Amino acid sequence: MRYGVVVCPHCGNAKGVELADETAKCPRCRKGLHVRELKVFAETDSPGKLPLLVGRVQAQVTNAPAQVVELPSKEIVEEYDPLVHDSPMQFAAGLARHHQSVEVRAEMVVRALAKALGRFSERELYEAWREAGLADDRLDDERKRLLVRGVLYEPRPATYGLLG
Ligand SMILES: [Zn+2]
Numbered sequence: 001m002r003y004g005v006v007v008c009p010h011c012g013n014a015k016g017v018e019l020a021d022e023t024a025k026c027p028r029c030r031k032g033l034h035v036r037e038l039k040v041f042a043e044t045d046s047p048g049k050l051p052l053l054v055g056r057v058q059a060q061v062t063n064a065p066a067q068v069v070e071l072p073s074k075e076i077v078e079e080y081d082p083l084v085h086d087s088p089m090q091f092a093a094g095l096a097r098h099h100q101s102v103e104v105r106a107e108m109v110v111r112a113l114a115k116a117l118g119r120f121s122e123r124e125l126y127e128a129w130r131e132a133g134l135a136d137d138r139l140d141d142e143r144k145r146l147l148v149r150g151v152l153y154e155p156r157p158a159t160y161g162l163l164g
Contacts, residue, residue: 003050005057006038014058016050019043036103076108080116088116089124093131105132106142110152114162122158 002019011029019040024033041060042053078095085091092112096105109128113120126139134142143160146152153163 001045001047003044003047004040005042005050005053006033006035006040007057007061008033009038012061014041014054014061016047016054037101039100076111076115078112080112088113088120089128089131091116092128093133096132102134102138102142103145105129106134106138107146107151108132110146110160110162119155119159119161122160125160 004017004019005014006017006024007014008026008029008031010031011026013026013028015024015026015033017024017033017035019035021035024035025031026033041057044050044053076095078091080088080091085094092109095112096108099105099108106129109132110125113125113128117124122143125143129139129142130136143152147154150163152160154160
């Protein structure tokens with residue numbers, strides 16, 4: 001079992017989680033946490049070490065609250081500009097690449113592609129995901145996950161758009 005320390009995006013509380021879990025609950029503010037969308041600040045195989053790591057991370061984020069969380073922003077502020085970006089896929093990958101979590105990167109790419117192109121093809125989506133560092137064997141899984149979550153929709157076969 002692999003354990004990690006995440007920080008609640010609602011209240012800034014550091015918390016130990018099992019990294020295989022989808023969700024957890026913040027003991028301080030009682031809100032639900034989507035574990036896989038949060039930045040993992042520390043990891044360990046040893047549950048006994050977890051309290052120490054939680055304490056360290058809490059001290060770290062209390063001193064620098066701006067770095068606390070990593071959630072995909074719903075709104076892409078940057079504009080695609082063909083004079084600046086090589087392609088819409090490069091634009092999307094560039095916005096997503098610095099995120100640590102694969103799920104966050106995948107979703108950021110979708111939002112940026114939708115902003116640049118409106119609808120986009122599976123080929124364009126996969127190209128941008130590869131540019132953002134997603135492994136080939138994750139592409140189908142991420143596409144299905146985002147369809148199920150209602151982020152992506154498929155108005156025509158192999159053509160996608162942003163739903164919400
Ligand atoms: Zn909280």
